[in-house]
Amino acid sequence: MALLLSSHVAGSRVGGSAQALALAQFKIDPVHVPTVLYGRHPGWGAPGGAQVPIEAFEGMLDGIEANGLFGMTDLVITGYFASVEQVRAAGRAIDAVRAAPREGAFSRKPYVVVDPVMGDAGKGLYVSAEIAQAIQDDLIPRADLITPNAWEMQRLSGADARDPASAMRAARLLGKPALVSSVQRGGEIGVVYADRREAWLAAHQKADNVPSGTGDLLAALFAAAMIEGQTASYGLARAVGGLAETVAAAGIWQSPELPVVAVGPKIKNASPTVRMERLA
Secondary structure, three states, rough: OOOEEEEOOOOOOOOHHHHHHHOOOOOOOEEEEOOOOOOOOOOHHOOEEOOOOOEEEEEEEEHHHHHHHHOOOEEEEEEOOOOHHHHHHHHHHHHHHHOOOOOOOOOOOOOEEEEEOOOOOOOOEEEEEEEHHHHHHHHHHHEEEEEEHHHHHHHHOOOOOOOOOHHHHHHHHOOOEEEEEEEEEEEEEEEEEEEOOOOOOOOEEEOOOOOOHHHHHHHHHHHHHHOOOOOHHHHHHHHHHHHHHHHHHHHHHOOOOOOOOOHHHHHOOOOOOEEEEEOO
16 A cells, blocks of 8 residues: 555646556555645646645544554655645654554555655746755655655755766765656766665656656656565666656657556556666
């Protein structure tokens, strides 16, 4: 089971709603506690809907815990937050999941993925500075894996992370296993996985007009591989492959959103378009 603490966007394949659809392909049951309820991705314009009040957010977590589901949680993924109070509640939920008895769980212990959704290159922060700081203070230390884009990694580590070598160094400086997306070299764009023992790059040619939600999908696909007990290099190849196939399908079908459901089992496969390179 996966506990997803992130946005629900009804008409766009982003955030926790997209992750829930992707994880279903791996037979991982999603339990999604939304931080916002939007009609569409804000990149399209006014999204409609509203943020989830902290009382409702905490109340949903309380209900899930009361039903014994924290002890069955194999995976936690955090994403977009709309308030500092939500971030702090997510931190408490992670602690409670880790402390819960695990008789009915698939995994020996939960795997916690923190996607520090803060901003991007050319846009800067798209959450408040207070939310960004709360993510850094409350959630990054609790993570088994962080999944920032290159801009977010630079903000977190204080070091450049735009190319593969610098992304690896920034991850190691931060001291957390990391999956760094939007890393560029020449005509390629890629994802760097780095921990203290190894580092890998999965790269492919840049595509035009890529729909939103690629970072959310990447985090879910890699996390699924880790729950299965796969190696980091295989998980990276498969996750970036599934993402690349989904983006390619969006281009072929002229889809303005990631066709997470329509690509079907291809979302679980490596892709011949993705090149793997060991960095360390």
